[in-house]
Amino acid sequence: MKRVARNPLLWILLAILSIIFLGPLLIMFFTSLKTAGESQSVPPTLWPQAPTLRAYDILLSAADNPIFLWFANSMVAATLHALLVVVTASLAGYALARMEFAGRNIIFGLIISTLFVPGFIFLMPNFLLLDAFGWLDTLLAIIIPGAAGAFGVFFMRQFFLGLPKEFEESARIDGAGPFTTFLRIMLPNAMPAMVTLLVLAFLANWNDFIWPLYVLFSDARLTLPVGLTKLQGAYTIDYPVIMAGAVIASLPVLILYIFVQRYVIEGVASGGVKG
Amino acid sequence: MAATLKGRASRRSGSPLTPYLFLTPYLAIFVTFVVIPAVFGIWISLHDWDYMLDSQIFLGLRNYADLLDETSLPYPEFWNGMKNTLIFTVASVPFLIVIPLLLAMLLNVRFPGRTFFRAMFFAPYVLGVAVIGLMWRYLLDGNFGIINSIFRTDIQWTTDQPWAWVALVGVTVWWTMGFNAIIYLAGLGDIPAEQYEAAALDGAGWWNKFVYVTLPGLRPVLIFIMITTILASANMFGQSYIITNGGPTESTKTAIMTITELGLRRYQMGAAAAESYVLAAFLALVSIANFWLLRDREAAKERRELKAERREIDETRRAGASA
Numbered sequence: 026m027k028r029v030a031r032n033p034l035l036w037i038l039l040a041i042l043s044i045i046f047l048g049p050l051l052i053m054f055f056t057s058l059k060t061a062g063e064s065q066s067v068p069p070t071l072w073p074q075a076p077t078l079r080a081y082d083i084l085l086s087a088a089d090n091p092i093f094l095w096f097a098n099s100m101v102a103a104t105l106h107a108l109l110v111v112v113t114a115s116l117a118g119y120a121l122a123r124m125e126f127a128g129r130n131i132i133f134g135l136i137i138s139t140l141f142v143p144g145f146i147f148l149m150p151n152f153l154l155l156d157a158f159g160w161l162d163t164l165l166a167i168i169i170p171g172a173a174g175a176f177g178v179f180f181m182r183q184f185f186l187g188l189p190k191e192f193e194e195s196a197r198i199d200g201a202g203p204f205t206t207f208l209r210i211m212l213p214n215a216m217p218a219m220v221t222l223l224v225l226a227f228l229a230n231w232n233d234f235i236w237p238l239y240v241l242f243s244d245a246r247l248t249l250p251v252g253l254t255k256l257q258g259a260y261t262i263d264y265p266v267i268m269a270g271a272v273i274a275s276l277p278v279l280i281l282y283i284f285v286q287r288y289v290i291e292g293v294a295s296g297g298v299k300g
Numbered sequence: 301m302a303a304t305l306k307g308r309a310s311r312r313s314g315s316p317l318t319p320y321l322f323l324t325p326y327l328a329i330f331v332t333f334v335v336i337p338a339v340f341g342i343w344i345s346l347h348d349w350d351y352m353l354d355s356q357i358f359l360g361l362r363n364y365a366d367l368l369d370e371t372s373l374p375y376p377e378f379w380n381g382m383k384n385t386l387i388f389t390v391a392s393v394p395f396l397i398v399i400p401l402l403l404a405m406l407l408n409v410r411f412p413g414r415t416f417f418r419a420m421f422f423a424p425y426v427l428g429v430a431v432i433g434l435m436w437r438y439l440l441d442g443n444f445g446i447i448n449s450i451f452r453t454d455i456q457w458t459t460d461q462p463w464a465w466v467a468l469v470g471v472t473v474w475w476t477m478g479f480n481a482i483i484y485l486a487g488l489g490d491i492p493a494e495q496y497e498a499a500a501l502d503g504a505g506w507w508n509k510f511v512y513v514t515l516p517g518l519r520p521v522l523i524f525i526m527i528t529t530i531l532a533s534a535n536m537f538g539q540s541y542i543i544t545n546g547g548p549t550e551s552t553k554t555a556i557m558t559i560t561e562l563g564l565r566r567y568q569m570g571a572a573a574a575e576s577y578v579l580a581a582f583l584a585l586v587s588i589a590n591f592w593l594l595r596d597r598e599a600a601k602e603r604r605e606l607k608a609e610r611r612e613i614d615e616t617r618r619a620g621a622s623a
Contacts, residue, residue: 043417053435067443116323126316126319129319141584143579145556145576146577151337203318289426290482295486
């Protein structure tokens with residue numbers, strides 16, 4: 026093992042890979058600090074020659090492209106969506122994992138079978154449904170329909186299946202009903218899984234593109250990903266402004282990721298292997 | 301006495317309705333936004349459905365028949381989209397299967413800072429397609445993009461073929477390879493070290509270990525990655541929408557782009573719904589074929605082993621009985 030760690034080839038390879046993965050993100054950030062002219066210089070510069078916050082100034086004061094509002098919309102929608110997913114999936118996952126009742130296998134089978142149904146077949150009917158509910162062009166369209174996904178229920182059920190039966194038995198001996206048992210005993214033990222699901226649901230919702238692109242219309246109602254494409258239209262060749270928008274949209278998820286990367290990676294790994 | 305016992309028992313396990321109460325919040329959303337739309341979508345696809353109009357004209361299977369009729373209006377658009385989705389899937393999936401495996405094998409080696417590098421290679425995946433799309437469109441610019449400057453080329457990556465496909469596949473690999481690598485890595489961790497030790501004792505080199513230990517050990521993971529990667533590639537939308545805008549001359553306009561433009565921009569929802577079901581049917585066929593191709597041998601082997609085991613048990617039993 027030590028021999029491998031001392032092998033210079035390993036470190037050269039890792040250095041090249043680091044440049045490939047981080048380089049583009051760094052250039053995005055550096056470009057946001059350049060002047061419009063420098064962002065189109067040939068050959069391109071790496072560091073900004075005369076760093077400026079001009080792009081950020083333009084973005085924060087552009088009334089027809091309210092990036093603050095988009096940011097707030099994305100934050101509100103992703104947070105509420107993630108909470109909704111965790112609450113509904115924990116309740117359902119617990120019932121499916123630890124309770125006996127008629128129709129359990131049929132319900133679970135129906136939910137799981139939709140894991141392999143491609144999401145695009147729901148685009149037209151859900152658009153019409155939201156129209157009927159009066160939810161088009163509101164954040165409800167971003168928060169609620171996505172919580173119907175089967176992954177969260179599957180993920181929580183797997184986790185509850187792995188907890189020892191003694192938890193519930195001792196709670197029952199103490200005279201606790203099913204809701205008390207769930208709240209006081211099972212949920213505290215399910216914290217790691219719930220945090221993982223919370224983060225995964227937040228990231229997915231924050232980044233979602235195709236759905237908000239078609240169900241949100243007003244400038245003030247957009248989420249960041251859709252807002253960014255509006256910037257692309259409004260500042261076609263002013264790349265520092267577009268890159269500044271991309272930086273603003275990436276920072277929250279990158280910061281979140283730095284703090285909880287272990288949860289994200291383990292969540293993805295367990296979803297894949299046990300799926 | 302019996303009554304109190306019964307009362308206590310039902311309180312212990314809760315009312316028979318309890319499980320359904322736990323399920324209700326999720327099922328309410330699930331039924332509203334998955335079950336009902338799945339059926340409602342078929343109903344839409346049987347109509348000339350325009351959501352701007354009050355009443356919809358029933359067409360029967362016309363929307364589906366149109367997709368087989370070369371002279372119909374949606375035919376050329378739809379099959380152009382299907383062809384482009386097929387090109388992208390065939391071009392991207394091999395890279396998305398192989399490169400992440402290599403990356404996972406690298407990360408499976410023990411070296412200091414392994415967790416840090418694992419986190420870094422996954423980082424692009426936590427960014428959305430809008431961010432990475434805009435970023436790469438700038439980096440790939442034909443006149444002042446840094447990619448041309450690094451490779452000393454003069455390629456119009458976003459407006460010339462086949463370079464547009466090269467760019468879209470490359471960006472997708474860069475963006476999503478961390479995801480598959482993490483799943484591979486978990487699969488690699490599940491292969492018992494003894495298997496490698498046994499192979500080493502038999503004199504297997506690294507290639508034989510890879511072919512006879514690693515690959516068979518990864519089979520379930522490989523099935524999962526194959527199916528999800530093909531589905532994800534067939535769902536490609538954002539990269540084309542942002543980086544090439546479907547061009548040049550609609551040559552990178554994918555099936556999903558065609559469907560959403562028809563249904564959600566031009567509001568011909570019946571035809572668009574029919575197209576989405578046809579695409580879904582294709583994907584279901586591919587997934588099933590994939591599953592059987594990769595699964596069958598393993599299952600057959602397991603069945604054979606189980607049979608042999610049973611025979612052995614029977615024989616020892618018989619031997620025990622006779623003795």
